[in-house]
Amino acid sequence: MGVSKIAVTMLGPSHSGKTMFMHGMYATLSAGIEGYFLNTKDPDKDLELMETWDLLCDEGQLPPPTSELPTSYEFVFKHGVRSLVDIDWMDFRGGATVERADNGTDVAQLRERLKKSDSIYLVLDGQHVGDWIKSGTPANVTRGPMKVSHLSGHISRTVEARLSAGLPAPSLVVLITKIDLLAGITGMPKKDAIFKAMDNLQNLVPIAYSEGVTTLICPVQLGDFGISNQRKVDPAKLDVRYMHKPIIFSLLYDINYRIARDSRKLEELRARRQATEDELKQLQAGFWNGFFKRNQIAERIEGVGGIRAAMEEVAQELKTARARVDQLWKELDTLRIIEDGKIRENGKSR
Numbered sequence: 304m305g306v307s308k309i310a311v312t313m314l315g316p317s318h319s320g321k322t323m324f325m326h327g328m329y330a331t332l333s334a335g336i337e338g339y340f341l342n343t344k345d346p347d348k349d350l351e352l353m354e355t356w357d358l359l360c361d362e363g364q365l366p367p368p369t370s371e372l373p374t375s376y377e378f379v380f381k382h383g384v385r386s387l388v389d390i391d392w393m394d395f396r397g398g399a400t401v402e403r404a405d406n407g408t409d410v411a412q413l414r415e416r417l418k419k420s421d422s423i424y425l426v427l428d429g430q431h432v433g434d435w436i437k438s439g440t441p442a443n444v445t446r447g448p449m450k451v452s453h454l455s456g457h458i459s460r461t462v463e464a465r466l467s468a469g470l471p472a473p474s475l476v477v478l479i480t481k482i483d484l485l486a487g488i489t490g491m492p493k494k495d496a497i498f499k500a501m502d503n504l505q506n507l508v509p510i511a512y513s514e515g516v517t518t519l520i521c522p523v524q525l526g527d528f529g530i531s532n533q534r535k536v537d538p539a540k541l542d543v544r545y546m547h548k549p550i551i552f553s554l555l556y557d558i559n560y561r562i563a564r565d566s567r568k569l570e571e572l573r574a575r576r577q578a579t580e581d582e583l584k585q586l587q588a589g590f591w592n593g594f595f596k597r598n599q600i601a602e603r604i605e606g607v608g609g610i611r612a613a614m615e616e617v618a619q620e621l622k623t624a625r626a627r628v629d630q631l632w633k634e635l636d637t638l639r640i641i642e643d644g645k646i647r648e649n650g651k652s653r
């Protein structure tokens with residue numbers, strides 16, 4: 304199966320944890336987890352990311368807020384040494400997602416970028432999710448620090464633009480960052496607070512439950528740092544959780560899209576083969592057997608052979624893709640996925 308390329312874009316206000324998520328994801332996956340790996344295409348970019356990670360691990364130093372110049376990375380996601388997908392990743396400052404276009408060149412850049420994004424990560428700061436849980440998980444949250452309605456507008460416009468361009472809708476990940484803060488804010492055990500958020504997320508992010516949208520809800524944390532606006536944390540509190548899961552979901556969605564497309568292709572080939580075989584039978588049934596007819600018969604025989612070979616190729620690709628999907632699902636079996644507004648539970652109950 305060929306390696307495709309997907310573009311991923313994160314949407315979330317300043318300080319919601321976008322950049323730290325990316326670093327946590329890269330650190331976890333560049334070392335490898337469950338046989339999956341993430342590498343940068345450019346080895347220098349790997350060194351750059353690793354330097355930042357070392358500063359965090361050794362001194363608790365966090366990278367600065369993202370500037371008006373978004374950072375971009377070309378990653379390769381692999382199982383073992385086998386490439387599964389190329390990932391075009393761009394990290395924008397939060398302001399680019401919630402400000403007007405005259406506030407920075409990155410605002411327009413982000414809006415353009417969304418149109419070619421195959422996967423969008425909507426980032427909700429765990430601190431504010433905790434406050435929302437504490438206030439009884441209300442619906443219609445039109446205001447407030449998470450900027451959900453504005454960000455949902457971006458998602459809605461992107462889905463519409465892509466569908467009308469004949470592209471698939473982007474997959475959506477609702478990332479709840481800083482889940483270490485949930486217990487302290489809500490007074491509930493962390494696990495219960497996570498389930499409370501997942502069970503009621505439709506109130507907060509209704510777009511994630513829309514028809515035509517497939518969403519992964521993924522709680523993550525970089526560490527048990529507590530509430531802080533500092534760029535310095537206690538490195539002993541580093542405790543990375545679930546950060547490799549979203550990219551697995553983005554890949555899974557891409558493979559599922561390709562499976563649907565290839566299944567249609569196989570059906571078309573099957574119909575063409577049948578039609579050519581019918582023509583052949585008719586030609587062979589007649590009495591007259593001149594040169595012209597022999598030529599037509601030879602052409603049909605060759606045609607059927609060609610179609611059969613193409614069908615075998617597509618069937619083989621489908622088989623590989625389906626095996627890969629089964630393998631990838633296992634990595635998401637504790638998380639919740641919403642398809643067309645319905646929960647797709649992936650196995651283990653709480």
Ligand SMILES: Nc1nc2c(ncn2[C@@H]2O[C@H](COP(=O)(O)OP(=O)(O)OP(=O)(O)O)[C@@H](O)[C@H]2O)c(=O)[nH]1
Binds near residue numbers: 532
């Ligand atoms: N408690 C806790 N704090 C976190 C965690 N991850 C990130 N933070 C805090 O969140 C702050 C902001 O993280 P960033 O990743 O820089 O946020 P951002 O969304 O990229 O912000 P902009 O680039 O300004 O848009 C950091 O300074 C950390 O203090 C976490 O897992 N737990």
Ligand SMILES: [Mg+2]
Binds near residue numbers: 368394395
């Ligand atoms: Mg940032």
